[in-house]
Amino acid sequence: MGLRTDGSVEVWCPEFDPYYDYGQCNLPNQNADFIAIAAGLYHNIGLKSDGSVFGWGDNSIGQTDVPSPNTGFIAVAAGWFHSLGLKTDGSIVAWGDNEVGQTNVPEPNSNFVAVSAGGYHSLGLKSDGSIVVWGADFAGQTNGPNPNRDFIAVSAGDYPSLGLKSNGSIIQWGLGIDAIVPPPNASFVGVSAGEYHALGLRTDGSIAGWGCDGAPPNYDDGQCNVPLANTEFVTVAAGNYHSLGLKFDGSVVAWGNDEAGQTDVPLPNSDFIAVAAGWYVSAGLKADGSIVAWGSDKYNQTLVPEPNAGFIAVACGGNHCLGLKDDGAIEAWGANDYGQTNVPKPNSDFIAIAAGYGHSLGLKSDGSIVSWPAYNGDLEVPTPNTGFLAISAGSSRNLAIRLRPGDFNGDGVVDLEDHRNFSAIINGPGVEASLDRWRFLDLDDDRDVDLADFEIAQNHFTGHDLCFGGTCVECLNDADCNDANVCTTDVCENNNTCSHTPLAGCKIGP
Numbered sequence: 001m002g003l004r005t006d007g008s009v010e011v012w013c014p015e016f017d018p019y020y021d022y023g024q025c026n027l028p029n030q031n032a033d034f035i036a037i038a039a040g041l042y043h044n045i046g047l048k049s050d051g052s053v054f055g056w057g058d059n060s061i062g063q064t065d066v067p068s069p070n071t072g073f074i075a076v077a078a079g080w081f082h083s084l085g086l087k088t089d090g091s092i093v094a095w096g097d098n099e100v101g102q103t104n105v106p107e108p109n110s111n112f113v114a115v116s117a118g119g120y121h122s123l124g125l126k127s128d129g130s131i132v133v134w135g136a137d138f139a140g141q142t143n144g145p146n147p148n149r150d151f152i153a154v155s156a157g158d159y160p161s162l163g164l165k166s167n168g169s170i171i172q173w174g175l176g177i178d179a180i181v182p183p184p185n186a187s188f189v190g191v192s193a194g195e196y197h198a199l200g201l202r203t204d205g206s207i208a209g210w211g212c213d214g215a216p217p218n219y220d221d222g223q224c225n226v227p228l229a230n231t232e233f234v235t236v237a238a239g240n241y242h243s244l245g246l247k248f249d250g251s252v253v254a255w256g257n258d259e260a261g262q263t264d265v266p267l268p269n270s271d272f273i274a275v276a277a278g279w280y281v282s283a284g285l286k287a288d289g290s291i292v293a294w295g296s297d298k299y300n301q302t303l304v305p306e307p308n309a310g311f312i313a314v315a316c317g318g319n320h321c322l323g324l325k326d327d328g329a330i331e332a333w334g335a336n337d338y339g340q341t342n343v344p345k346p347n348s349d350f351i352a353i354a355a356g357y358g359h360s361l362g363l364k365s366d367g368s369i370v371s372w373p374a375y376n377g378d379l380e381v382p383t384p385n386t387g388f389l390a391i392s393a394g395s396s397r398n399l400a401i402r403l404r405p406g407d408f409n410g411d412g413v414v415d416l417e418d419h420r421n422f423s424a425i426i427n428g429p430g431v432e433a434s435l436d437r438w439r440f441l442d443l444d445d446d447r448d449v450d451l452a453d454f455e456i457a458q459n460h461f462t463g464h465d466l467c468f469g470g471t472c473v474e475c476l477n478d479a480d481c482n483d484a485n486v487c488t489t490d491v492c493e494n495n496n497t498c499s500h501t502p503l504a505g506c507k508i509g510p
Contacts (some may be wrong), residue, residue, distance in 0.1 A: 001044060002382050006034045009046060012380055024057030038117070039209045045085075047076045053085050063096030079117035080158070092124055102135030118156030118174075125154045131163055141174040165315035165494075173468070182208045194238030197223050199245075205232045207245055223256030239277030239316075244284075246275045252284055262295030278316030278355070281334075285314045289324050301334030317355030317393065321465045322362075324353045330362055339373030356393035367398060 002010045010111075011024070022042045034054075036047040043057035043064050051072050055064030061081050073093075076085035082096035082103050090111045094103035100120050112132075114125040121135030121142060129150045133142040145151075145163055151171075160170040162170045164179040167187040182199065188208075190201035197211035209224035221241045233253075242256030242263050250271045254263035254398045257384075267395040272286040280296035289310045293302040299319045311331075313324035320334030320341050328349045332341035338358040352363035362370045367388050369381045381400075388400045 001037055001356075003034055003037050005047065009034050009037055010045075010382065011044070012382070022058035022060075026056065028056050030054075030055055034415040036076055038076045038078040040117070043081075043082040043083075045078045045083050046315065047073055047075045047085075048281075049090070053083075055083065057281070061097040065095060065162065067093055067095050075115055077115045077117040077122075077156075079122065079156075082117060082120075082121055082122070084115045084312065086124075087111055090127070093166065094122065101138040104134060106134050110203065114154055114155040116154045116161075118161065120157060121161070122172075123154045123156045125151060125162055127509035129166070130335055133161065143173055145171045145173060172337050173475045175506050182210050190236055192236045192238040194223065194243070195240045196220075197238060197241075197243070198290060199236040199238045199243055205234070206230045207233050207236055209243065221257035225255065226491060227253055227255050229322075237275045237277040237282075237463060239278040239282065242274045242277060242282070244277050244282055244286075246272055250287070254282060260296035262293060266292055266294050274313045274314055276321065276355075277323055278321065279318045279357075281316055281319070281321065283314045283316050283321055285311055285323075289326070293321060298336035303333060305331050305333055313353055315353045315360075315393075318357035319362070322353045322355050322360055324350055324362075331358075342372060344370055344372050351403070354391045354393040354398075355442040356398070361391045361398060363388060370397070382389075383447055389492050426487050463478075 001012075003078070004010060006431045009028060011027060024042050024044055026040075028044075028046060030135070033048050033049045036472050040063060042060070043055060043059065045057075046054045046164075048054060051074070052070045053066045053073050053076055053133045055066060058063060059065060062080050063078075063083050065086070066083075072088045074088050077084040079102060080097070082094060082098070085093045089094060090104045090113070092112050092115055094105055094339050096103060097120075098104065102117075102120050102122050105122075105124070110365070111125050111127045112124045116123040118135070118141060119157065121137070124132040128130060129152070130148045131151055131154055132145055133144045135142065137143070140270045141156075141159060141161060144161075150166045152166050153162045155162045157174075158464075159174050161172070161174050165171065170491060172181075187203045188200045188201055192199045192383075194211075196492075197209060200208045200210075202208065207226045209226055212220040212222075214225035223238070223241050223243045224379070225276045226243075226245070232248040233245045235246045237260065240257070242258065243255065247253060250273065251269045252265045252272050252275055254265050257265060257280075257377045258264065262282045265282075265284070271287045272284040273287050276283045276285075278295075278301065281285045281293060282295050283291055283293040285291055289316050290308045291304045292317075293304055293309050295302065296319070297303065301319055302323055304321075304323065310326045311323045312326050315322045317340065318335065320332060323331040326329065327349070329347045330344050330350050330353060335358075336342065338354070338438055340358050340360050343360070343362070349365045350362040351365050354361040354363075358373075360372055364370065368385045369388050369391060371381055381398075383482070391400045392398065410456045
């Protein structure tokens with residue numbers, strides 16, 4: 001389900017047994033003026049701009065019957081069979097299934113600023129930064145965090161719960177509590193998720209692995225236990241029950257389940273520049289543009305098509321692999337039971353690839369995404385299919401990132417806060433970029449890393465000059481430069497970019 005900028009709702013669903021069709025995939029009546037939406041198991045909740053809530057889909061336990069008065073709501077959340085609404089006065093209204101107390105909001109029901117609904121439990125964030133939890137506790141859902149303070153956001157899954165702290169760290173509890181990100185929860189620059197585990201790459205070149213302790217019995221094959229020496233890694237890839245790490249020297253380290261030889265890196269173990277991990281297969285891209293694949297060959301997933309040259313990226317799914325060529329074409333091989341290796345035409349202009357269990361994704365140079373096969377509605381790219389920068393594929397779900405040029409914090413405005421986010425991304429939260437450590441970011445050679453470098457980097461990345469606070473930071477012509485050779489104002493276009501070409505030698509203004 002998606003909310004459009006015009007206030008209308010779009011709903012798309014996979015093909016499923018009609019027995020489970022409660023109308024949750026139908027568009028709501030009077031499909032306008034929505035400002036927030038939430039999806040439960042078989043029902044949906046939408047918040048209107050007038051503060052009322054509209055529900056549709058399964059109503060077998062009253063989960064779409066909004067209590068009166070249906071006014072003054074500012075946020076909504078939907079669990080499996082219950083719904084939550086946050087009022088302007090800081091109170092929470094809950095309705096629907098109450099079998100395990102998930103709609104019994106604890107007293108005092110006041111001073112809430114956010115809500116989230118899990119499968120059978122509920123979360124409320126208070127204005128003092130504490131979290132209130134109620135409902136089912138058969139999986140530790142209501143065993144809230146300790147110390148319970150300094151939280152700024154909450155999220156409830158089917159069984160686990162997450163709280164985001166003001167210092168940027170994440171606290172998790174409930175089912176999968178052993179999957180908490182290992183401390184310190186900071187300085188990560190890369191992540192990869194497998195079936196029951198996750199890998200994180202830190203700025204110091206070390207890898208953290210977690211999730212194995214919370215996996216079902218017999219599913220911990222040591223994929224979280226990073227071999228020594230845990231240093232000088234530059235990228236990671238998590239397979240089903242195995243892990244890969246690429247070292248700075250071009251060698252690959254593999255660990256975890258090896259029943260199909262997926263951790264036996266072929267010799268010579270050198271000159272790798274990228275790695276990919278599937279269910280029982282691994283692949284590495286060499287500096288010469290060739291791909292080496294190893295592990296299970298049940299579906300020929302290790303037989304890279306000829307000519308094995310000119311590759312610039314590699315990805316592996318359940319039992320198939322993808323290779324991106326330097327001419328923008330995609331090669332696909334391995335299992336094709338769903339059509340996941342049938343690359344749609346025209347097979348050109350691709351810049352990134354991703355592989356799920358039985359499907360594949362390709363990102364085009366124009367920012368659109370191609371998804372195949374079309375056997376499942378989950379693979380239909382939401383419209384508008386434009387402006388995408390990155391893609392990732394799970395077993396049966398996809399993620400993609402859109403970016404408004406320069407808007408690093410997603411508030412719709414390009415300003416100095418985005419420069420702070422730019423600094424935090426490269427150097428960690430709360431730390432301004434320092435010249436000694438980040439000299440390569442001194443793009444204007446003035447011996448410091450500042451807003452000017454941020455603007456130049458974004459200009460090179462997007463092809464546009466950016467606006468800060470409604471003002472272009474480059475000069476349109478000589479008349480826009482004052483005596484100090486500093487830019488004055490210019491008019492920004494609606495897309496928040498400047499239409500002009502900056503003059504060489506005209507410095508960036510404050």
